[in-house]
Amino acid sequence: MAIAEWRKQLELGEVSARELVDQKLSRIAEVENSLHAFLVVTADRARAEADRIDEARAAGEVLPPLAGIPLAIKDNLCTKGVKTTCSSRMLKNFVPPYESTVTERLWKSGAVLLGKTNLDEFAMGSSTETSAFGATSNPWNLKMVPGGSSGGSAAAVASGECLASLGSDTGGSIRQPASFCGVVGLKPTYGRVSRWGLVAFASSLDQVGPFANTVADAAEVLQVIAGADHRDSTCLEAPVPNYIEALSQPVTGLRIGLIKECFDQQGLSSAVKDSVMNAASHLQKLGIELVEVSCPRFNDGIATYYVIAPSEASANLARYDGVKYGYRSEDKDSLLSMTARSRAEGFGSEVQRRILIGTYALSAGYVDAYYKKAQQVRTLIRRDFDNAFQKVDLLLTPTSPSTAFASGAHLNDPLSMYISDLLTIPANLAGLPAISLPCGFDEKGLPIGVQLIANVLDESRLLQVSHQYEQTAKVMSRRPSAELIP
Amino acid sequence: MQGSESTWEAVIGLETHVQLGTDSKIFTSASTAFGDQPNTHIDPVVCGLPGTLPVLNQKVLEYAVKAAMALNLKIAEHSKFDRKQYFYPDLPKNYQISQYDEPIAEDGWIDVEVAEKGKDTYVKKIGIERLHMEEDAGKLVHAGSDRLAGSTHSLVDYNRAGVALAEIVSKPDLRTGREAAEYASEIRRIMRYLGVSDGNMQEGSLRCDVNISVRRGPEEPFGTKVEIKNMNSFSAIQKACEYEIKRQIKAYEQGEAVVQETRLWDEGKQTTKSMRSKEGSSDYRYFPDPDLGPIEVNAELRDRWRAALPELPASKRKRYVEDFGLSAYDARVLTDELAMASYFEAVVAAGSDVKSASNWITGDLAAYINANKLSFAELVFSPKDLAEMIQMIIKGQISGKIAKEILPELLANGGSPKKLVETKGLGMISDTKEITLIVEELLKSHPDEVQAFRGGKKKLLGFFVGQLMKKTGGKADPKLANQILNKKLNQ
Numbered sequence A: 001m002a003i004a005e006w007r008k009q010l011e012l013g014e015v016s017a018r019e020l021v022d023q024k025l026s027r028i029a030e031v032e033n034s035l036h037a038f039l040v041v042t043a044d045r046a047r048a049e050a051d052r053i054d055e056a057r058a059a060g061e062v063l064p065p066l067a068g069i070p071l072a073i074k075d076n077l078c079t080k081g082v083k084t085t086c087s088s089r090m091l092k093n094f095v096p097p098y099e100s101t102v103t104e105r106l107w108k109s110g111a112v113l114l115g116k117t118n119l120d121e122f123a124m125g126s127s128t129e130t131s132a133f134g135a136t137s138n139p140w141n142l143k144m145v146p147g148g149s150s151g152g153s154a155a156a157v158a159s160g161e162c163l164a165s166l167g168s169d170t171g172g173s174i175r176q177p178a179s180f181c182g183v184v185g186l187k188p189t190y191g192r193v194s195r196w197g198l199v200a201f202a203s204s205l206d207q208v209g210p211f212a213n214t215v216a217d218a219a220e221v222l223q224v225i226a227g228a229d230h231r232d233s234t235c236l237e238a239p240v241p242n243y244i245e246a247l248s249q250p251v252t253g254l255r256i257g258l259i260k261e262c263f264d265q266q267g268l269s270s271a272v273k274d275s276v277m278n279a280a281s282h283l284q285k286l287g288i289e290l291v292e293v294s295c296p297r298f299n300d301g302i303a304t305y306y307v308i309a310p311s312e313a314s315a316n317l318a319r320y321d322g323v324k325y326g327y328r329s330e331d332k333d334s335l336l337s338m339t340a341r342s343r344a345e346g347f348g349s350e351v352q353r354r355i356l357i358g359t360y361a362l363s364a365g366y367v368d369a370y371y372k373k374a375q376q377v378r379t380l381i382r383r384d385f386d387n388a389f390q391k392v393d394l395l396l397t398p399t400s401p402s403t404a405f406a407s408g409a410h411l412n413d414p415l416s417m418y419i420s421d422l423l424t425i426p427a428n429l430a431g432l433p434a435i436s437l438p439c440g441f442d443e444k445g446l447p448i449g450v451q452l453i454a455n456v457l458d459e460s461r462l463l464q465v466s467h468q469y470e471q472t473a474k475v476m477s478r479r480p481s482a483e484l485i486p
Numbered sequence B: 001m002q003g004s005e006s007t008w009e010a011v012i013g014l015e016t017h018v019q020l021g022t023d024s025k026i027f028t029s030a031s032t033a034f035g036d037q038p039n040t041h042i043d044p045v046v047c048g049l050p051g052t053l054p055v056l057n058q059k060v061l062e063y064a065v066k067a068a069m070a071l072n073l074k075i076a077e078h079s080k081f082d083r084k085q086y087f088y089p090d091l092p093k094n095y096q097i098s099q100y101d102e103p104i105a106e107d108g109w110i111d112v113e114v115a116e117k118g119k120d121t122y123v124k125k126i127g128i129e130r131l132h133m134e135e136d137a138g139k140l141v142h143a144g145s146d147r148l149a150g151s152t153h154s155l156v157d158y159n160r161a162g163v164a165l166a167e168i169v170s171k172p173d174l175r176t177g178r179e180a181a182e183y184a185s186e187i188r189r190i191m192r193y194l195g196v197s198d199g200n201m202q203e204g205s206l207r208c209d210v211n212i213s214v215r216r217g218p219e220e221p222f223g224t225k226v227e228i229k230n231m232n233s234f235s236a237i238q239k240a241c242e243y244e245i246k247r248q249i250k251a252y253e254q255g256e257a258v259v260q261e262t263r264l265w266d267e268g269k270q271t272t273k274s275m276r277s278k279e280g281s282s283d284y285r286y287f288p289d290p291d292l293g294p295i296e297v298n299a300e301l302r303d304r305w306r307a308a309l310p311e312l313p314a315s316k317r318k319r320y321v322e323d324f325g326l327s328a329y330d331a332r333v334l335t336d337e338l339a340m341a342s343y344f345e346a347v348v349a350a351g352s353d354v355k356s357a358s359n360w361i362t363g364d365l366a367a368y369i370n371a372n373k374l375s376f377a378e379l380v381f382s383p384k385d386l387a388e389m390i391q392m393i394i395k396g397q398i399s400g401k402i403a404k405e406i407l408p409e410l411l412a413n414g415g416s417p418k419k420l421v422e423t424k425g426l427g428m429i430s431d432t433k434e435i436t437l438i439v440e441e442l443l444k445s446h447p448d449e450v451q452a453f454r455g456g457k458k459k460l461l462g463f464f465v466g467q468l469m470k471k472t473g474g475k476a477d478p479k480l481a482n483q484i485l486n487k488k489l490n491q
Helices: A003-012 A017-035 A043-058 A101-108 A151-158 A175-181 A215-225 A270-285 A298-319 A335-346 A349-362 A368-391 A414-421 A425-430 A459-473 B058-070 B177-194 B234-253 B299-307 B313-322 B328-335 B338-349 B354-371 B383-394 B400-413 B417-424 B432-445 B447-454 B460-472 B478-489
Strands: A038-041 A070-074 A112-117 A164-169 A184-187 A207-212 A255-259 A289-293 A394-398 A434-441 A447-454 B009-019 B082-085 B095-098 B105-114 B122-135 B139-143 B153-157 B164-170 B206-215 B226-231 B261-266 B271-277
Touching (some): A017 A070, A017 A112, A038 A151, A101 A215, A112 A151, A151 A207, A164 A184, A164 A215, A175 A184, A175 A434, A184 A215, A184 A459, A215 A434, A255 A270, A270 A289, A270 A394, A270 A434, A289 A368, A298 A368, A298 B082, A368 A394, A368 A425, A447 A459, B058 B105, B058 B122, B058 B299, B105 B313, B177 B206, B177 B234, B226 B234, B234 B261, B313 B328, B313 B338, B328 B338, B328 B354, B338 B383, B354 B400, B383 B417, B432 B447, B447 B460, B447 B478
Parallel strands (some): A070 A164, A255 A394
Antiparallel strands (some): A038 A112, A164 A207, A184 A434, A434 A447, B009 B164, B009 B206, B082 B095, B261 B271
16 A cells, blocks of 8 residues: 555545554564664554554644654664664664754655664665675565665565565665666655765765655655755755656656666576567557667776775775774774774675775776776766667666576675676766666566666656556565465 | 075975865864773774775865965865875875875965074075865874884874875975075965964974975085974974084085985984985885866856955065064064954054054963963954054053053953943043143142251152152143143242
């Protein structure tokens, strides 16, 4: 059931906020053992908040739009008084004394925190397997990964543990797990949503966005979290349009570009390709014109990303030194060994790998060949998109070259893991909004996602086309059933 | 002459860190107050907690740009912040937000007046390479011993972390310790004139690092550069340079190499000592800080800030000599502090004689200000009142001696000197009749002395003058009193 319908039921008194929260908590209790989407469930806080909302409603107060809506939050978003671990041993006991802007806005809108969700350590990964606190399973098939890095948030929505959730997307960390879990995942324009309180991975790429069952639900969440924030200099001042009203605007006559380079991928599975092409045909039936476009530098995205993101990460993660907060090694031989051991023991191997890559890419003698060159390619990729948007309103690609892969399949082969984000990374490099929508299933019954990319700040258009596709194509007739989860 | 000290030339450049005196830190609203309990002026941004972001304090930008303008630097329309990466516990994020290849301002100069006892004073134009903004680090306190060497653990105080700094890098245009000290002192004076820093060296709000090398003559290539730190006064800068110049020349003349290193000035021993060698230059892995957008200073802002700049010390010094006819020395003393210069100008504007104003201000008033640790801006004795007092002396209404007598009260309580003189009845007796009467009475009461004087003991005039002053409480106009005494005694 969509958020709007729950809101109606809550308003009519057909269900109380407390009942809704209890329903979700019992669903969590039912599936968490096999799923492990959550790192912590804030049951007491959720119940207390729901009671407070019910009392306010009974007292006749006018309640904000998300009053009583239970949400899950990726555990790299700071929540005041609630542990925020980034799935890292380093921050195992870190309790932030401040609230992230996005969650602050959600709580002000009446949303209820159910818990914090699992992720790849510091959001570095595409399978949620690098979490220091255990992997998350895919609700459609427990032997499969949910994608990553926001795997917990995606799985929680897909399995019905919450109505919607927040994730963060640096190279596809919202869209790829959305695709693997058969839910809607939206990465807004860089700067549309404040990063204050989002633990940084790669600051020029990170962006917070929603996971939801429907496009309309994603729009509801975006509506609340988007907008200027004086605590984040990179947050845009542009006014926030009404995304919910935009959903039903006509789509006839719009032009969508199919990025040629994406469909020529070697690793693209035929099931994914067919499903995505079907989705494109469906859009055509809605009166949208399909055009083939070329973004020659599109496939250079992954190489560019794996220089820029680790470079920024190597600096962003330098603060974890065992001095001020977080994990400190028992090693007390010297300052240097204390810091080095704290980092060696506190960070997992994927995080260490990226810190090493980034440190190397920024080192004297290499910075020109790697970091600066990558920035130049990034500009070229952005230019490709600019050119494409001269001709079309949106771009269409598969979200990921494959459906969810088996747990452990790529864990010891970082490069094959990185390929999973091949199609999502370019939108991050260009700062563009992009969405992943369920568009079908493969032969194993695993969901497939189609990605739509819009021009800067054109989230309305993205949501509008996505909504109308979703409402007419009706591909999500199936849900991961409780039986699937033993 | 090769090998003799006289042909050697020192090449000196200064890196000056000026703490910009904004109330809050460069990237957050935490206070910049100095000297409070450790870790009381911190917040999540200062401590580099995960998820926090820096936002540039616009006042810091304004102060930095004004400072740059006063140093004749070219202001960049676009500049940016970079991350300078190194691990040290006083640096909360383990990177310092600084400016690397696109500083806010480049390529300027200042005129420095170099004055030294026994040498001619001269003005030298010193080039300035750049000015950039950055955040200060915290402080480590080593515990368990008096010295770092024996300490068992270290404590970190982040109160200073995130305080805004302007780093000003001079060109290697300085040649002597005195020039280096005068340059640093002029930088401090300019910053204080602008009100962008208190320039307090003891509290570390102005810190200078010296880069110094020697060569056998102006045409020779630069020698190996040594960096000196830890100088807490201008005189320490001068002495450290002078010591280092001698040390390096001696090394070369004895056929030894000068090592590229950082040395610390030891104020107690008056020497420099090696701190660490700088053989391989550190790799700070600079890259643009993605959390902070480009820094834009548009023409409108530039014009507004430029228009708000005060007259700077060099210009004042010049004007005081050329327009007021003051000596270079007086001009220098009067302009050292903006508050003193402003006071002086206000006294002159109130109609006072320039030289007298200068004498009173640099003499008695400055002594009072120093003794009471005040600023001229806080003085209750107004420039108008000082001008009035000076006028009274010139017009002969009071003597200089009386002026000095009433000054303490005026400095303490303020008010009109004229009124004070009236209330106290201290006005000078310059009425011929009145003095004549007193003189006649005086002569009557000292017949023996009068006789002796008239008999040739002319020295007794001093006795009569003394008696007259005693009788009038020092108020008799001395010129008139002498005249009348002479006349009456010689009758």
